Amino acid sequence: MKKNVTLKQIAKELGVSVSTVSKSLRDNEEIGLETRQKIQAFAKMYNYKPNSIALNLRNKSTNSIAIILPQIVNHFFTNVVQGIESEANRRNYNVIIAVSNDSFEKEVLNMETLVNGSIDGFILSVAKETMKRGDYHHFNETISQGVPIVMFDREVQEVNCDKVVIDDVQGAKEATQKLLKTGCKRIVFITTEDFVSVGNLRLKGYKEALIESQIEIDDALIIKVKDQFSSDEIEKFIFQELEKLIQIYPDVDGLIGVNEFYTITAANYFKKKGSKIPGEVSIIAFSDGDLPKYSYPSLTAVRQHGREMGEAAAKLLLDKLEGITPEEEYQTIVIETELKERESTK
Amino acid sequence: MKKNVTLKQIAKELGVSVSTVSKSLRDNEEIGLETRQKIQAFAKMYNYKPNSIALNLRNKSTNSIAIILPQIVNHFFTNVVQGIESEANRRNYNVIIAVSNDSFEKEVLNMETLVNGSIDGFILSVAKETMKRGDYHHFNETISQGVPIVMFDREVQEVNCDKVVIDDVQGAKEATQKLLKTGCKRIVFITTEDFVSVGNLRLKGYKEALIESQIEIDDALIIKVKDQFSSDEIEKFIFQELEKLIQIYPDVDGLIGVNEFYTITAANYFKKKGSKIPGEVSIIAFSDGDLPKYSYPSLTAVRQHGREMGEAAAKLLLDKLEGITPEEEYQTIVIETELKERESTK
């Protein structure tokens, strides 16, 4: 095991000073061509790589940004990561990812361990638990220490920073309108509990579309799934609720779910019942993932353009880091959704 | 924006030396109780956090490990990450994730940017492109620089390091045996091209099971999907191949796919044809993911115990980092698979 060579070692071997080596390797004209080339050759031979920790310490900048994701296995987040990476790599930044698992504590921990020098800025989507608690001190502290944050998707109004969000209201509205236009009269909406901003906004869009079409909003058609449910409990709960609903309204003919799991579970309920999709029930999911695509029949989905979001978020962050945008000026960029029509709607 | 306080600043404010501050904050008995407490209080007030970069540089150790994943949106990898995180956090290590996107170049780049001081060791699953090229210099160089690597799932024999693998052969064998036992006579096997070790091993298990049951291996039943296909092309290809196959063998009654996408696509083919699952065709997927679970009917799957793999991998790495295991002693841990029976088999 040969540890990485350092400037010092090279200098000693070659009988020159450390600064000469440093300059030579950065191809500084100050150093005589001959010496420079000799040193460069030697360094290449020994596979010299500058120690990035030392560089970071010296430069007070790491050229790295961190993404903190609530969950890692989420197609939408993945797309966002790809967008961030493409923009960041283009601008010579390194990207590392940490996962909060939707836990407040892990979110705080992750930020604390990274904030002290390891990275220059954060791009994050807020953990559910954090939203529930409403405790945002870690965000504000980070920002006030000069480490900028860009929030995407799940953001909190209480924190003043750059944001990239989806037009959730509009997306849900369009989905609802699509169902209405194809003749649906009684549309079920499956969403999360109220404290999740995204679920709330989507519910708002659903309601707006109904109101604009002069359809009365019926709270019985809105199913709210508890956050702490396991996936088995979610299935059980959704099946139960739909069962009850169908008793009251046998003529349910449309359904929108705020994520792919809720939606596909509901779709499976109707498949089990033998209902025709989209003949008897039309279904739309919010999702960038594979579930709707590989489902049979495949599900129409509201796509969230994760990649674009990521690019926008990275742009905001890097512009701030590089002083292109003034420090105290925050923007919120809204990314439009797209209705990807598949087989589950007419 | 108030930057983080440094020892120096605290020292100046309090009119003591930097080392006094340092010692006090580490609660060193050397320093008088009074001074110590005063300094500690002051530090707390100013929210002092040691600069981790400086610590890393000094200690030549970061207490961080990096995971390099071929893809991020993969339920199996996610489970592995969780396993790694739980073991690493328990032992006070931080985990960061980087993604190679199955690209050789990105894999090399990621390792190079991280290896110079940012992390103490790697846990990784080899990118497909790397396996195809057979170029493993970056692994060997990293190891010879004293940064240990643990490979999981996709490993290469040519590199001498700790490994955690799945018993792919056994998993595929059991899946095949399950189908045989429930009466299947003609089992299709959908796999990757030969250079992907995992696909190959699974194919081997399939063949072994057939041979042991004295069934002749029919290469026509083995579909190999090209790696560079997009997901639409995969669907088209699998549909085509199955169509051809059904012409020759209308009595195909079983199918195993080496990943969830291939399998679910094949399942959709049979659904489209109107075949009963599992009445006419029984299906088994290799997967830890959601697709088989949420499919209708849900698919029986070979589970890979990602979490355990992650824990085992982290244990191997950390034991090496902490000198618990000798440096030049490499182990390969084999994790058993589990057949999760669902609705797609009898």
Next chain:
DNA sequence: TTGTAAGCGTTATCAG
């Protein structure tokens, strides 16, 4: 009990 100084690997500044 407290402080000084060296060192981790690098670069920028200034002097030779």
Next chain:
DNA sequence: CTGATAACGCTTACAA
């Protein structure tokens, strides 16, 4: 053209 020195923030012998 080359080299010594200081600095980034921290720890730790060793002095005082």
